[in-house]
Amino acid sequence: MTALPxxxxxxxxxxxxxxxxxxxxxxxxxxxxxxxxxxxxxxxPGNVKGAETGARACxxxxxxxxxxxxxxxxxxxxxxxxTSWARVLPxxxxxxxxxxxxxxxxxxxxxxERGLKPALTLYHWELPAALADLGGWRNRDVAQWFGxxxxxxxxxxxxxxxxxxxxxxxxxxxxxxxxxxxxAPGLRDIRATARAMHHLCLAHGTAIGVLRAxxxxxLGAVCNFEHALPxxxxxxxxxxxxxxxxIFNRFFVExxxxxxYPEEVLDGFAPHLxxxxxxxxxxxxxxxxxxxVNYYTAKRIAPAAGPWPGTAERPGPLPKTALGWEICPxxxxxxxxxxxxxxxxxxxxxxxxxxxAAEDPLVHGLCIDEDRIAYLAAHLHACRxxxxxxxxxxxxxxxSLLDNYEWAEGYEGxxxxxxxxxxxxxxxxxxxxHALSKALER
Ligand code: FCB
Numbered sequence: 001m002t003a004l005p006x007x008x009x010x011x012x013x014x015x016x017x018x019x020x021x022x023x024x025x026x027x028x029x030x031x032x033x034x035x036x037x038x039x040x041x042x043x044x045p046g047n048v049k050g051a052e053t054g055a056r057a058c059x060x061x062x063x064x065x066x067x068x069x070x071x072x073x074x075x076x077x078x079x080x081x082x083t084s085w086a087r088v089l090p091x092x093x094x095x096x097x098x099x100x101x102x103x104x105x106x107x108x109x110x111x112x113e114r115g116l117k118p119a120l121t122l123y124h125w126e127l128p129a130a131l132a133d134l135g136g137w138r139n140r141d142v143a144q145w146f147g148x149x150x151x152x153x154x155x156x157x158x159x160x161x162x163x164x165x166x167x168x169x170x171x172x173x174x175x176x177x178x179x180x181x182x183x184a185p186g187l188r189d190i191r192a193t194a195r196a197m198h199h200l201c202l203a204h205g206t207a208i209g210v211l212r213a214x215x216x217x218x219l220g221a222v223c224n225f226e227h228a229l230p231x232x233x234x235x236x237x238x239x240x241x242x243x244x245x246x247i248f249n250r251f252f253v254e255x256x257x258x259x260x261y262p263e264e265v266l267d268g269f270a271p272h273l274x275x276x277x278x279x280x281x282x283x284x285x286x287x288x289x290x291x292x293v294n295y296y297t298a299k300r301i302a303p304a305a306g307p308w309p310g311t312a313e314r315p316g317p318l319p320k321t322a323l324g325w326e327i328c329p330x331x332x333x334x335x336x337x338x339x340x341x342x343x344x345x346x347x348x349x350x351x352x353x354x355x356x357a358a359e360d361p362l363v364h365g366l367c368i369d370e371d372r373i374a375y376l377a378a379h380l381h382a383c384r385x386x387x388x389x390x391x392x393x394x395x396x397x398x399x400s401l402l403d404n405y406e407w408a409e410g411y412e413g414x415x416x417x418x419x420x421x422x423x424x425x426x427x428x429x430x431x432x433x434h435a436l437s438k439a440l441e442r
Contacts, residue, residue, distance in 0.1 A: 002381060004373065004377045004436065004439040015394060016440055018074065022126060023036065023126040028053070032087075034092070036132075039053055041186050067401065070427065072114035072115065088101055104157060122165070125172070137173060146207055166207035168294075169224040178192045183408060204221060221288055221291055223252045225335045228299055241301040292350045300316045301314070321375075322358050325356070329381065332354070359414070366431070403419055
């Protein structure tokens with residue numbers, strides 16, 4: 001088994017962190033948070049395993065101090081967390097839930113007390129239900145609503161935040177949720193998708209503008225990437241993989257850094273985009289100080305009959321995680337190198353999420369997750385390969401600190417470095433947590 005590279009194998013100042021998100025851990029039933037489109041989605045039969053919600057999740061809302069202790073004790077120097085829009089603005093707009101804002105205030109102070117750099121993501125998928133009623137991401141006004149939420153957070157937390165990104169994984173918010181229907185709001189509609197994806201770009205740029213105006217620094221974006229490979233060497237598979245890659249890997253970064261959408265996506269989107277979309281690139285291309293990469297897996301793409309985009313996924317030969325995701329560490333170095341060359345140039349890159357789901361049983365109070373240690377080791381070596389190739393990679397965040405609410409998988413996809421018993425809510429660091437702490441020792 002490949003060993004975890006020690007901290008000393010990375011350039012001085014390379015940052016290590018752990019990541020979580022609000023709805024997945026906090027317990028949305030507490031503290032006056034408003035209903036979200038995830039609650040609606042989960043209440044609709046067939047969408048989420050066991051119809052589970054984040055109502056209690058890990059109860060981080062009450063146990064945050066213990067959780068921050070775990071981050072600090074592992075030797076991480078940063079904690080990536082998110083703020084729930086519906087916790088702060090239960091109706092999405094208008095009256096602030098003071099208790100919700102106070103919670104994030106305490107949390108950020110708690111990070112600073114422990115010497116952790118707060119890495120904030122403003123939106124990690126819990127759209128207030130009241131805004132979903134108005135069309136959510138399909139409504140162009142969402143950019144302004146999000147800008148207003150951003151300002152509230154910036155004014156309260158901005159003096160203590162180390163880095164900020166507006167939206168986690170816009171591909172998931174757009175394509176996965178409006179085209180594939182697998183996440184909230186569960187639509188399968190190309191017009192909704194094209195509009196949501198454009199409005200996500202506009203909301204991103206609007207939020208960056210608000211954050212700069214409020215005096216925040218170290219602003220970035222967090223997108224997800226997959227190593228998109230043709231299922232065979234046939235020209236048809238090559239073309240399908242290119243189209244998949246344009247939708248998944250190029251759409252958002254190309255909009256943010258080059259001010260355009262890929263031709264391969266416009267082939268399908270052009271008739272569905274809102275009028276005047278080209279004029280929004282001035283906002284969308286607001287300069288960024290860093291770019292975050294969430295990477296988990298590779299996909300093998302083949303052509304499929306039917307309308308655009310005409311792509312299908314095929315199983316690949318590599319070992320898989322408990323969620324069936326193919327483990328392909330070299331895809332990470334490939335993506336990082338490509339982003340650096342084609343889009344981000346000298347802008348520092350961070351791996352903002354990487355990790356694997358496993359069954360992770362507790363046996364006699366221990367969870368020996370050797371597979372996860374191997375996964376993390378292989379991906380950290382892929383980071384080193386990218387650095388050796390000249391990529392300005394500045395840090396790595398493991399997903400996730402805790403086992404948590406894994407969206408449509410309910411509580412079954414365990415990604416944590418720390419095991420959570422969802423009955424007793426007891427936290428137990430896994431072998432991977434201990435191995436990483438050892439590797440991070442100074
Ligand atoms: C990412 C999400 C995160 C988590 C991991 C496994 O797509 O950002 O919330 O679900 O996948």
